[in-house]
Amino acid sequence: MYILEIQETLKKAGYDPGPLDDIAGPQTLAAITAFQTDHGLEADGMVGPMTHQALFQDTNPVVQPGDQLTHHFNRQEFRCCCEGRFCNGFPNEMNPVLMASLEALRQTLDVPIIVTSGIRCPSRNAEVGGIPNSKHLIGHAVDCYAPGLDVYTLAAAARNHNLGVIIYEDQGFCHLEI
Numbered sequence: 658m659y660i661l662e663i664q665e666t667l668k669k670a671g672y673d674p675g676p677l678d679d680i681a682g683p684q685t686l687a688a689i690t691a692f693q694t695d696h697g698l699e700a701d702g703m704v705g706p707m708t709h710q711a712l713f714q715d716t717n718p719v720v721q722p723g724d725q726l727t728h729h730f731n732r733q734e735f736r737c738c739c740e741g742r743f744c745n746g747f748p749n750e751m752n753p754v755l756m757a758s759l760e761a762l763r764q765t766l767d768v769p770i771i772v773t774s775g776i777r778c779p780s781r782n783a784e785v786g787g788i789p790n791s792k793h794l795i796g797h798a799v800d801c802y803a804p805g806l807d808v809y810t811l812a813a814a815a816r817n818h819n820l821g822v823i824i825y826e827d828q829g830f831c832h833l834e835i
């Protein structure tokens with residue numbers, strides 16, 4: 658998973674790591690080396706602490722200004738999933754308190770957290786069977802999963818970060834809310 662994150666970040670930063678296949682092949686190593694050269698780092702193709710920091714924190718903005726809500730989460734990940742049919746994607750914004758907890762959870766677990774539903778407009782909320790006063794409407798809830806991690810482990814960790822949790826075991830995700 659980590660190699661994949663590196664590949665995705667390299668690509669967003671304008672480098673060509675080859676296929677996003679989670680394998681540190683020659684193209685990925687070449688992209689890392691090129692990135693290191695451009696950033697005045699030792700060009701050894703290894704993502705040590707310095708390169709990691711440059712890649713994940715100090716690169717030129719790889720997203721629109723203001724879109725990086727936390728170190729690991731981008732605003733676009735929380736866009737309403739109506740695909741523009743009912744809203745412009747952001748009838749509301751994600752709550753900063755929820756985002757802080759989600760980021761802390763992400764760092765505790767140290768695995769990616771995939772958002773399946775963040776903000777919802779009322780029409781989309783109704784369409785997916787959300788309750789009328791769903792916390793998704795106001796950015797106080799997120800549905801997510803962590804690949805390779807069962808929902809109970811995710812849920813337990815989320816509770817430790819003061820998040821309310823509803824486990825959707827059948828569908829393999831957790832609803833987290835403040």
Ligand SMILES: [Zn+2]
Pocket residue numbers: 737738739740741742743744745746777778781
């Ligand atoms: Zn919508």
